[in-house]
Amino acid sequence: MNTKFKFMKYRKIAGIISITLFIISVASLFFRGLSLGLDFSGGTLIEVSYETPISLEEVRSSLESNGYADSQVVNFGTNLDVLIKVADQSGNSSIGEDIFNILKNQEIPIDLKRVEFVGPQVGDELRDQGGLGMLIALFMILIYVAFRFQYKFALGAVTALAHDVVIILGLFSIFSWDFDLTVLAALLAVIGYSLNDTIVVSDRIRENFRTERVLEPIDMVDLSLNQTLGRTIVTSLTTLLVLFALFIFGGELIRGFSLALIIGVLIGTYSSIYVVANMLMSLTLTQEDLAVPEPEGADFDGMP
DSSP, X not given: OOOOOOGGGGHHHHHHHHHHHHHHHHHHHHHTOOEEOHHHHOEEEEEEEXXXXXXXXXXXXXXXXXXXXXXXXXXXXXXXXXXXXXXXXXXXXXXXXXXXXXXXXXXXXXXXXXXXEEOHHHHHHHHHHHHHHHHHHHHHHHHHHHHHSOHHHHHHHHHHHHHHXXXXXXXXXXXXXXXXXXXXXXXXXXXXHHHHHHHHHHHHHHHHHHHOOSSOHHHHHHHHHHXXXXXXXXXXXXXXXXXXXXXXXXXXXXXXXXXXXXXXXXXXXXXXXXXXXXXXXXXXXXXXGGOOOOOTTGGGTTOO
């Protein structure tokens, strides 16, 4: 793809947009927090199967009239299968049996498929370990990119990854989408995807800084971004096709996972172009930073 877009011409506008989204996300996480799923908050999940289709509103009404007003009721797979989530209520592990007995009082025959209970202590441990795992991943990436390229690239890569993760978390906070272990897994996948894009862009920038001696740094970055644009677009589009299929047809259990990945691919593609390159320009990357050191004795034309 032989494009000549002036990406860096709009880097200040992109920087303002990124900073604004980042601040809004942090503010939402601080004041609203995340709508934690049962994996983290603790609670009970009940899956039941009806012989004939039933209205979800009818199920919700039955639960509300029996003291379970905050329960989540969705179809699972088909309109015969219903998934019910109830937040933790003082570690009461008999909620599943109570809810099944309530639903049995309806006229439609019903079968209990499964009941899963997660205590609040287990939920806290999962949340803490998941957050720690994400921080360790970011730290290891910082070390790897600094060793593989140069510390300015490492700062750009980690900034882009933190930018992606915080904005995804912010959107889940703003729209009160359920945040569970599948979404956490998606965040770790986003880190890997975004890093892969970042490495490709960084590698091309490094090579051009070493070979294109006549261009200014801003033109060098634009050249590198245009050279990798075709690969970036093809990779992102093919990935999004799969993710949209998962989101539409994958069912309720992986909807949060696919949604987080869709947002992550879009933001990761943007950050690999603008956030990383913006950081490199802000840190005044020069050809001297990437110069290959000459071997000792090179000035003597091979003479001992």
